Amino acid sequence: MIEIKNLHKSFGEEKILKGIDFVFETGKTNLIIGQSGSGKSVLLKCMLGLFTPEQGTIEYDGDAYSSFNEEQKRDLRTKVGMLFQGGALFDSMTVEENVMFPLRMFTKTKKKDLKDRVHEVLERVNLNDTGQKYPAEISGGMQKRVAIARAIVNRPKYLFCDEPNSGLDPHTATVIDNLIHDLTVEYDITTVVITHDMNSLLEIGENIAFLKDGVLAWKGDKTQIFKTEDETVTDFVYSSDLFKKVRVAQQRGI
């Protein structure tokens, strides 16, 4: 669980996060949504320790990040998996080498065990025979799965995903969403996903933080978000044409 309490972050005179309170729950896919510029990435970077908030706390399973010494911060980093927007694979490395990278970087795993673990996670994301290929030789959806395998190879307690579906067709996006959700439940991870994808709300919106101008404007789950009458939320969710039509159909009882 990651608990954010009264989090404030500014850049110069500009206040970006204005007192955010939220609990990202363990074993759930926790979504951060909101318009461009609402502060989603800044919040994620505060959680990753890349930005220091002026006020407020971030607690990892009850321990405040601000109280950590350097060793504790390093230890936390080994428990974090990160899925970057676009995958961010190393083009010059094979799939296997990409997935092995965090194991080599953060653990002292023996050579044979490295291979075993890499094969285990590649199998888990249904990529059994791609270990020797290079990222350019596989599809965008497969690259995303390699990136997920790399993010979970160290058995993280916390998984951060920045727009995991960007650039994918709707079917592949759903496959990726469900994979992230299943791994979250299987490994009991606290997963935080930034998304613009309304389909992700429907698929994996178990605990949603809706940011507007640096404030937590609404929180709830996927059932509640499509029922709420809160105009701040409906203006955002139904700004998509498809969802606007679904909304009209719902109101007509279709």
Ligand SMILES: Nc1ncnc2c1ncn2[C@@H]1O[C@H](COP(=O)(O)OP(=O)(O)OP(=O)(O)O)[C@@H](O)[C@H]1O
């Ligand atoms: N390093 C920085 N220095 C100064 N201002 C920043 C910095 N990082 C972000 N900001 C500002 O903080 C605000 C929120 O940005 P942020 O990237 O969190 O938005 P976002 O909700 O993630 O948007 P998007 O959906 O477009 O990625 C923006 O006004 C941005 O210019």
